[in-house]
Amino acid sequence: MRILEESNIEDIALGAAVLGTGGGGDPYIGMLMARRAIRDYGPVELYSLDEFHDDDLIVPTAMMGAPTVMVEKMPNGDDIINAFRSIGKYIGKPIKATMSIEAGGLNSVVPIYVAARERLPMVDCDGMGRAFPELQMVTHTIYGISSTPFAMSDERGNTVLMETISNKWTETFARSVTVNMGAMSMIALYAATVSELKEASIQGTMTKAETIGRTIRAARQQDEDPVNTVRESVGGYLVFKGKISDVERRTEAGFAKGDAYIEGIDTYIGSQLQLSFQNEHLAARIDGEFRVTVPDLIVLLDVDTGEPVTTEAMRYGYRVAVIAIPCDQKWRGEKGLELVGPRFFGYDVDYVPVEQRFSNP
Amino acid sequence: MRIGIDVGGTNTDAVVMDGKTVVATTKTPTTENITDGIVTALSAVVTESGLDVENLDGVMIGTTHFTNAMVERRRLEQTACIRLGLPATVCLPPLVDWPDDIADALGRHTYLGHGGHEFDGREISAFDRNEIRDIVDSIQSKGINAIAISSVFSPVNAEFEEQTAETVLEVMPEANITLSSTIGRIGLLERENAAVMNACLRSLAVSTVSGFKKALTEMNITAPFFISQNDGTLMNADFAADYPVLTFASGPTNSMRGAAFLSDLKDAIVVDVGGTTTDVGVLQQGFPRVAATAVSIGGVRTNFRMPDTLSIGLGGGSIVGQDPMTIGPQSVGFQLTEKAQVFGGDVLTATDIAVAGGRVVVGDKTLVSDLEANLVENVNQKIQEMVSVAVDRMKTSAALVPAVIVGGGSILVQDHIEGTSNILKPENYSVANAIGAAIAQVGGETDRVFSLAEMSRDEALAQAKNEATERAVSAGANADTIEIVDVEEVPLAYLPGNATRIMVKAVGDLAGGI
Numbered sequence: 001m002r003i004l005e006e007s008n009i010e011d012i013a014l015g016a017a018v019l020g021t022g023g024g025g026d027p028y029i030g031m032l033m034a035r036r037a038i039r040d041y042g043p044v045e046l047y048s049l050d051e052f053h054d055d056d057l058i059v060p061t062a063m064m065g066a067p068t069v070m071v072e073k074m075p076n077g078d079d080i081i082n083a084f085r086s087i088g089k090y091i092g093k094p095i096k097a098t099m100s101i102e103a104g105g106l107n108s109v110v111p112i113y114v115a116a117r118e119r120l121p122m123v124d125c126d127g128m129g130r131a132f133p134e135l136q137m138v139t140h141t142i143y144g145i146s147s148t149p150f151a152m153s154d155e156r157g158n159t160v161l162m163e164t165i166s167n168k169w170t171e172t173f174a175r176s177v178t179v180n181m182g183a184m185s186m187i188a189l190y191a192a193t194v195s196e197l198k199e200a201s202i203q204g205t206m207t208k209a210e211t212i213g214r215t216i217r218a219a220r221q222q223d224e225d226p227v228n229t230v231r232e233s234v235g236g237y238l239v240f241k242g243k244i245s246d247v248e249r250r251t252e253a254g255f256a257k258g259d260a261y262i263e264g265i266d267t268y269i270g271s272q273l274q275l276s277f278q279n280e281h282l283a284a285r286i287d288g289e290f291r292v293t294v295p296d297l298i299v300l301l302d303v304d305t306g307e308p309v310t311t312e313a314m315r316y317g318y319r320v321a322v323i324a325i326p327c328d329q330k331w332r333g334e335k336g337l338e339l340v341g342p343r344f345f346g347y348d349v350d351y352v353p354v355e356q357r358f359s360n361p
Numbered sequence: 362m363r364i365g366i367d368v369g370g371t372n373t374d375a376v377v378m379d380g381k382t383v384v385a386t387t388k389t390p391t392t393e394n395i396t397d398g399i400v401t402a403l404s405a406v407v408t409e410s411g412l413d414v415e416n417l418d419g420v421m422i423g424t425t426h427f428t429n430a431m432v433e434r435r436r437l438e439q440t441a442c443i444r445l446g447l448p449a450t451v452c453l454p455p456l457v458d459w460p461d462d463i464a465d466a467l468g469r470h471t472y473l474g475h476g477g478h479e480f481d482g483r484e485i486s487a488f489d490r491n492e493i494r495d496i497v498d499s500i501q502s503k504g505i506n507a508i509a510i511s512s513v514f515s516p517v518n519a520e521f522e523e524q525t526a527e528t529v530l531e532v533m534p535e536a537n538i539t540l541s542s543t544i545g546r547i548g549l550l551e552r553e554n555a556a557v558m559n560a561c562l563r564s565l566a567v568s569t570v571s572g573f574k575k576a577l578t579e580m581n582i583t584a585p586f587f588i589s590q591n592d593g594t595l596m597n598a599d600f601a602a603d604y605p606v607l608t609f610a611s612g613p614t615n616s617m618r619g620a621a622f623l624s625d626l627k628d629a630i631v632v633d634v635g636g637t638t639t640d641v642g643v644l645q646q647g648f649p650r651v652a653a654t655a656v657s658i659g660g661v662r663t664n665f666r667m668p669d670t671l672s673i674g675l676g677g678g679s680i681v682g683q684d685p686m687t688i689g690p691q692s693v694g695f696q697l698t699e700k701a702q703v704f705g706g707d708v709l710t711a712t713d714i715a716v717a718g719g720r721v722v723v724g725d726k727t728l729v730s731d732l733e734a735n736l737v738e739n740v741n742q743k744i745q746e747m748v749s750v751a752v753d754r755m756k757t758s759a760a761l762v763p764a765v766i767v768g769g770g771s772i773l774v775q776d777h778i779e780g781t782s783n784i785l786k787p788e789n790y791s792v793a794n795a796i797g798a799a800i801a802q803v804g805g806e807t808d809r810v811f812s813l814a815e816m817s818r819d820e821a822l823a824q825a826k827n828e829a830t831e832r833a834v835s836a837g838a839n840a841d842t843i844e845i846v847d848v849e850e851v852p853l854a855y856l857p858g859n860a861t862r863i864m865v866k867a868v869g870d871l872a873g874g875i
């Protein structure tokens with residue numbers, strides 16, 4: 001167990017932006033919520049799964065909806081607590097802790113708010129190890145854990161509870177209720193016991209996010225090469241360095257999709273990297289050949305500051321380093337690749353783990 | 362004829378312009394009470410140009426005064442903030458992300474009320490006039506007169522902010538009120554922050570604008586005067602007294618607009634080389650490209666449309682290290698004429714390298730004659746490289762574009778920068794700021810979310826353009842001269858009905874034939 005103070009939150013949020021692989025929502029609002037809750041209710045205890053009893057019940061919490069709405073109609077605060085508590089009421093068992101379902105982006109820090117207000121611990125694990133666009137895309141799905149009972153609440157006091165036959169159906173219904181709630185809802189889902197989570201979740205991801213954030217901050221202060229320090233701290237591979245020469249964007253079925261083209265600099269001169277995205281970065285092709293794809297993490301870093309570059313912020317002239325981070329092993333089996341592999345997102349190519357294609361100097 | 366004045370932290374510059382001709386220029390120190398410095402500058406240019414002030418069409422003033430007040434936490438007024446959106450937004454009340462010292466200076470008088478809208482225009486909750494009256498009673502009992510009002514999605518629908526203002530004025534007819542919908546865009550905290558900053562600067566703005574008026578009266582100038590905004594357009598004096606935050610970052614904007622004028626280019630890179638830093642920006646259709654990300658003023662996050670500039674630590678006073686070779690970011694700054702070697706000092710600066718390399722004659726060249734040719738060449742190359750990397754980062758496309766070099770440190774830059782088609786170093790480069798103020802136009806903009814399920818993209822664009830044009834006209838632009846200078850569309854993820862955010866900016870010449 002260790003204590004999360006206000007001062008830890010900024011690092012977690014910065015690291016979560018890296019793990020967000022270009023998407024996941026801006027952690028700024030979530031960071032403010034978490035910092036304020038810690039100031040008002042006291043610090044949060046972060047535990048590893050081993051420190052709980054196997055039959056303890058854990059319920060993740062998150063925000064769902066359009067990032068543009070989240071920065072305008074901010075939550076009430078009671079809404080996410082309502083969603084969280086209704087799961088406990090429905091199951092009829094006390095909830096022992098909350099956790100993040102998505103370590104990348106905004107939802108890394110939102111559960112810290114819940115933990116502080118409920119004076120409950122937070123677990124150092126999540127269901128993605130990164131960010132993905134839909135709620136069935138979690139390692140829990142691979143291991144047969146249901147997303148329901150699923151609770152979603154709005155600021156008015158409405159709570160919708162649902163039971164579904166699959167996690168994909170939960171996504172479908174939840175997305176339309178979210179629109180009625182004003183394109184944003186607060187959700188509690190994937191209730192599971194500690195023994196289930198030991199198998200199904202990705203462990204240590206809060207600490208990983210915090211370490212990445214701290215590394216970037218320290219590298220900046222010490223004038224080190226932040227890209228290289230980040231790469232080392234995440235066990236990643238340098239894929240490319242270049243300058244964004246074009247970004248094409250389109251909206252399909254509510255998702256922000258597109259491709260960015262990056263012209264090589266330094267030792268990559270003469271090569272071009274094509275980066276395809278759908279909310280998050282999904283695939284990188286160098287000179288026409290797939291080199292990195294989901295579920296491995298593709299991260300764009302500003303070469304000078306090490307700051308992660310989101311899909312929305314990409315534009316001509318940015319000098320970026322493309323880093324690939326191996327995803328958790330859980331994503332690499334048949335079921336994981338069915339959920340979030342390159343074919344699911346429409347790329348007709350087999351997934352090849354990044355470490356088989358790249359090596360570090 | 363018009364006069365442009367730039368009131369900076371260090372210098373007050375003034376220029377007299379006759380149409381497109383620069384008739385006279387001056388640079389004088391800024392004074393503690395702004396009026397004196399302006400009078401000095403005005404006297405100098407009026408005398409030099411032999412101008413009869415009767416013939417003046419207008420005076421345009423650019424100032425960093427309000428930015429500095431915010432950064433230095435000086436003369437800020439106790440301010441209340443009323444936000445409408447209950448039951449939403451409770452977990453992050455107004456001022457939540459402000460540094461403590463400045464939030465304390467304003468007194469943390471924050472109130473939440475019912476109201477606000479959803480992204481699609483539905484009400485979050487009904488407006489409650491009695492609730493607002495109670496809030497107003499509380500504000501009045503504290504003796505506070507400056508009030509900022511924000512409401513969720515007010516850029517889409519501002520009715521609740523307006524109704525709140527009416528209710529406040531019924532009880533406090535003299536209240537100084539700022540509505541967030543009049544100054545910011547989507548992003549509640551940032552827009553509200555801007556409204557609160559505006560409210561707390563209002564009394565300073567009133568006294569500053571009357572100081573400007575006093576200076577003009579002392580000079581017997583009766584022509585109308587205007588203040589320049591951060592987007593390179595003008596507002597009249599009364600409007601400026603109401604919206605001081607709109608002057609934030611007008612300095613770089615004016616210098617880039619001045620560069621556009623002096624070079625006669627509408628699309629170019631502008632490199633402003635000062636004593637300590639070089640600011641690189643992009644002119645698009647004669648206006649600076651604006652930053653896409655949040656900008657912080659004195660530690661307070663806002664989403665103003667600020668010019669997108671890249672600042673690097675290179676200037677005429679940059680200190681050069683030899684082993685290993687370094688240039689900046691440390692600088693001797695305003696002490697250049699004492700500390701640089703060509704002026705008899707003992708610090709090696711970028712200016713010394715330029716003199717030793719024979720590219721400029723300032724100070725005493727013999728004092729740097731023993732510098733190794735190798736060193737001079739290497740440092741010089743490094744300087745060009747720093748500039749060309751910065752220029753490259755700011756370019757909007759791979760095509761070659763011209764670059765305009767302004768500012769006192771322009772001598773550092775050679776006649777070729779990679780990625781540019783040509784380099785221009787116009788005359789009067791050191792008063793580009795004041796010139797930018799003198800030539801400013803009037804603008805209007807709109808920024809909101811359109812649902813393309815209900816109308817075609819062309820209809821939405823046309824509607825946005827109309828709104829921007831109407832705003833420019835109501836701000837004082839001549840309708841016949843209006844041009845749409847910027848259109849930006851951002852499709853929004855996860856929203857139904859093909860929601861698209863459209864931002865349009867229109868500008869025109871000032872009505873009244875200047």
